Amino acid sequence: MEEGGCSSGRWMREEQGEKEEARWPAGVCGLTNSGNSCYMNAVLQSLLSTVPLVEHLLSSHTHNLLANPVVGAFVRLFQVVWQGHTNCTSLREVRAMVSSLHPQFDNQSQQDAQELLLVLLNALHNNLKKKGARLLTRSTQRSRCGRKFAGAPSAPAESSVVTCLFEGQLSYQTLCGHCEEHTHSTQVFTVLSLPLPTDAHKCSLQDCLSLFFQQCTLTCGDQKLCPQCGVKRDTAVLTSLAEAPRVLVLHLQRFGCHGIEKRKLRTNVLFPLEGLDLNPFLSSPSANHTNYSLYAVVNHTGDLNMGHYTALCRNARSGSWYHFDDATVREVEDFLVQSPNAYLLLYSRQPFHVPDIPRPDLPCPKT
Secondary structure, eight states: OOBSOSGGGOEEEEETTEEEEEOOOTTOOEEOBSSSOHHHHHHHHHHHTOHHHHHHHTSGGGGGGTTSHHHHHHHHHHHHHHHSSOSEEOOHHHHHHHHHHOGGGGSSSOOOHHHHHHHHHHHHHHHHSOTTOOOOOOOBOOOTTSSOOOOSOOOOOOOOHHHHHHOEEEEEEEEETTTOOEEEEEEEESOEEEOOOTTOSEEEHHHHHHHHHSOEEEOGGGOEEOTTTSSEEOEEEEEEEEEOOSEEEEEEOOEEEETTEEEEOOOEEEOOSSOEEOGGGBSSOOSSSOEEEEEEEEEEEEOSSSEEEEEEEEOTTTOOEEEEETTEEEEEOGGGSOOTTEEEEEEESSOOOOOOOOOOOOOOOOO
16 A cells, blocks of 8 residues: 555566657556545546546536536546546545545544445535435345345436436345235345355355345244234345446445454456346346446455455447556456455446547646
8 A cells, every 4th residue: 555656567678779658548547545544545536437427527517517516526546538638647635535434434444445435426416416306325235144125116316417427226025924915115225245154265256146146034033013914023124226226336335244243255256248148137037238338346355454455347439348446556467357355336227338428638646
């Protein structure tokens, strides 16, 4: 976790005996570590690789929101990375903005990347949404039987670029274990938090999805109130995917508790770069738009007390994968994307096209 300047974010090439500084493709830029900010750097690299979000923030109709401290901080960072002339930049403005909204991110200590991602998406949504839009929900968190259960239908949504890209919908079918009363409800999500098998050293991402969507029974303290019986009963719950998002964010639940002891699961989750099929988990299976392509991975190495975040992202302009370790950037082969340290996986329902971005001449940022 390097602090300071951006020298390691550059690379050199030699031509005819002379050293020449080379530039990465647009959208590839190192981010300096300002003190345990690797978690923020890694998450922002994944958002900087989300082409529809990039195009929206850099479009002309977003410019009238530059005075907004949240939107302005994002836009200026995205401008430097996609329109600027540097291989490395600072997150000073973005970090100050996040800290002003959520003081827990202002203590120079390591934070959870998934929690930060939700904070950033909520901040963007709340400042870009149409009047009257509801807040985004947090990620789906598992209960004792498997997942958070939504007891009431979701409120109708008005859109922002965040809801249009990242929001999906879960369907819950419930059955009372006493009277067999059947109910249905839905819940929107932006991140799916997937369980890992606790007794396996290796599994597939499909295994994790199957665990999340398997039928479970709510008992004891998790019983649900049956409208027919008028009391809480054991309840069978079947979860399915009612609406698949354009951008699917999967959170591998590596951090948890074993009794009173906190621990990290080091299960090697094998995930596909292409062709992730969600059709088996849809409420109404369809042959259309259920295969996803990976475009970003946030990795976590180390343990709960001493860890480090990095990112692997596919650049839509070059088509190549890049490894981002704070200010240090290197191009990697596709087969190196698979990692036992994966923590967040970002998939797109349709492959990203080369982004359509204006190219103003911007000054190099001060880092």
